[in-house]
Ligand SMILES: Nc1nc2c(c(=O)[nH]1)N[C@@H](CNc1ccc(C(=O)N[C@@H](CCC(=O)N[C@@H](CCC(=O)N[C@@H](CCC(=O)O)C(=O)O)C(=O)O)C(=O)O)cc1)CN2
């Protein structure tokens with residue numbers, strides 16, 4: 001086997017760094033550009049963000065050549081790979097777009113169009129990235145669209161990074177070489193989808209394009225070599241899971257052939273292939289070991305430690321041990337990590353280095369900025385910057401022998417003891433309440449009995465119209481919240497201002513003629529952060545922004561202790577909304593699984609127990625709402641599908657505890673209280689049994705983006721509960737026509753039964769403006785009236 005020998009070893013490193021900027025500079029620059037600002041300002045922001053990142057990471061100690069990852073993606077690493085590979089879908093080509101350099105002005109125009117669509121062209125689909133709250137843009141593989149690798153552009157990008165590194169104040173003498181990062185060819189294809197005629201024959205046929213794609217990667221590697229890159233990181237995260245539509249054996253064979261081909265190139269950088277988001281699998285290690293790949297990375301946060309036998313094929317290859325977790329915000333247990341490194345040192349016959357388990361894009365920048373936190377809890381945290389320090393400290397353990405970590409170990413152990421003893425980490429009343437939970441606490445009355453009780457109590461028309469909860473989060477609402485946060489609006493002034501917003505929202509819904517109203521969620525910055533702020537056991541951050549998709553960011557709460565509810569949270573707002581109308585107003589809560597999924601969660605007890613603690617807090621809220629006279633309560637679980645384990649074998653256990661936890665939160669409701677749930681962002685087909693097992697009276701789901709397929713899937717399943725398949729996609733500003741809504745409602749009523757179907761959009765309206773919201777809802781109400789009249793004409797009135 002001919003190998004291009006690496007010019008130097010792979011130093012300790014992190015796989016990636018947050019790309020949105022410590023003060024969301026890139027988010028703001030993107031939104032300014034999308035709002036009509038000059039592209040030059042965006043290019044300047046990107047460049048200064050890159051300079052700052054290089055400088056900062058070198059300053060944190062990543063001083064060696066190839067230690068700093070150079071992630072060139074402005075919005076998303078998958079979209080970046082698409083553009084570098086010149087993969088521009090047919091519909092964009094027809095609209096005048098062509099393959100261009102991603103970092104040039106035309107490249108940023110192309111990236112924006114692919115991510116956001118244009119007036120003529122629909123954007124790329126957004127999908128969840130593994131089991132995180134990050135979303136990537138799905139590449140589209142079409143039979144008649146070839147790859148057009150932007151090799152010069154990638155080389156230019158590398159040179160630009162290098163030049164920025166050389167300008168750094170931190171570097172004395174030669175600046176360290178950055179290490180370009182790119183999604184690998186096998187993962188690129190697995191995460192992509194076929195569209196057009198090819199998709200109708202077989203989705204899996206896209207994998208036939210691997211050899212051609214590897215040719216495109218070869219061109220990129222050649223150009224990087226010429227530009228002087230010593231290493232390239234080619235990520236293959238799909239190797240950690242088996243739930244893909246491409247069979248595992250085929251994926252593994254693809255790895256062998258792709259990296260054999262790339263390894264054979266003589267003019268190339270050394271290849272570093274990390275496998276994140278779980279165990280790489282012995283088959284994957286063997287396949288990579290059979291090629292000339294110079295370094296392989298394994299995830300020891302989520303993944304298991306490989307055996308000596310599994311490591312044998314990697315003899316001579318550098319192993320990057322991902323002992324510093326990229327998916328959590330806790331300080332690394334250095335004793336445990338050092339022990340893992342020791343074991344690997346015994347088992348692996350080759351160089352060993354240290355890395356993060358994943359890119360650090362999923363955690364905030366810097367825990368030191370959180371100065372408002374309980375100092376003890378703050379001392380348990382490690383965000384991206386702290387994790388870089390941990391990687392370097394653990395690398396010191398490899399080179400410096402047994403005492404290198406001594407001081408750190410003692411400090412770490414002391415913090416861990418304090419954590420175990422912290423009064424909010426173990427709250428006896430929460431624990432004993434959970435121990436006392438009986439199976440019947442997770443059961444409601446028979447569904448048929450409930451249906452009858454609710455019919456009498458609510459008296460709703462067929463195809464009741466409703467919305468999913470949130471209404472437009474206007475600039476005014478955000479200003480009210482910001483003023484309250486800053487203290488320039490006192491509590492009373494704040495409550496009055498939010499009440500006005502609620503009153504306005506209720507009035508508009510009455511004018512539209514909707515049947516079941518909501519309060520509009522004006523008091524919520526986010527459906528998870530809001531509850532975290534009102535429950536014990538969580539902290540929330542001031543600067544802990546993490547990218548969710550595109551320019552959109554979130555500040556995930558940190559669940560560190562036993563969860564309980566010090567006081568009712570939503571009851572006063574809902575009671576106020578209900579006082580303004582004779583129509584029923586839905587209570588609106590976020591479910592336990594979603595609060596868990598969209599927070600950083602403690603790692604010292606099973607997730608199922610943490611979920612149940614949240615469920616008990618929500619159970620109290622459900623019962624308080626009910627006592628306040630609220631007859632319909634919605635408990636959202638949009639993330640139920642997201643936490644579904646990537647390994648098929650682990651799914652049944654997850655589905656059992658997640659469903660049970662939801663039921664613990666809802667089963668305090670009486671038969672006459674109608675319980676709704678809402679799910680979105682999902683392929684539901686794999687979890688229909690679980691949705692049924694939630695035992696909600698009514699389920700609203702996202703259906704319009706998947707072409708309403710879920711409606712037939714539900715019907716085949718024999719789903720017999722209330723169901724609101726969302727009839728329009730709220731993720732786009734487009735106002736749906738009355739006719740298309742009529743078609744969808746007719747179809748739903750026909751396939752699922754008139755008695756069961758609800759009429760609603762497919763998610764909350766918080767990202768929309770009022771104008772399009774009112775126009776769309778007016779169409780919904782009109783379309784519903786038409787279909788109701790048709791149904792009434794068909795069915796003779798019963799006597
Ligand atoms: N937790 C969660 N996960 C989820 C979703 C979700 O809704 N919640 N939906 C999916 C993802 N979709 C998303 C949809 C929208 C946004 C979004 O709009 N995010 C906002 C921020 C939301 C927020 O927390 N807003 C706060 C803070 C706003 C802010 O930026 N404040 C300024 C200061 C403003 C001032 O003082 O004037 C600041 O902090 O710098 C508020 O409104 O109160 C954004 O990026 O712009 C994010 C994800 C899946 N995962």
Ligand code: MET
Pocket residue numbers: 468469470527588636638678680763764765766
């Ligand atoms: C991401 S699901 C959103 C549900 C929430 N009730 C809303 O309407 O915004």
Ligand SMILES: [Zn+2]
Pocket residue numbers: 468638678679680681762763764
């Ligand atoms: Zn939703």
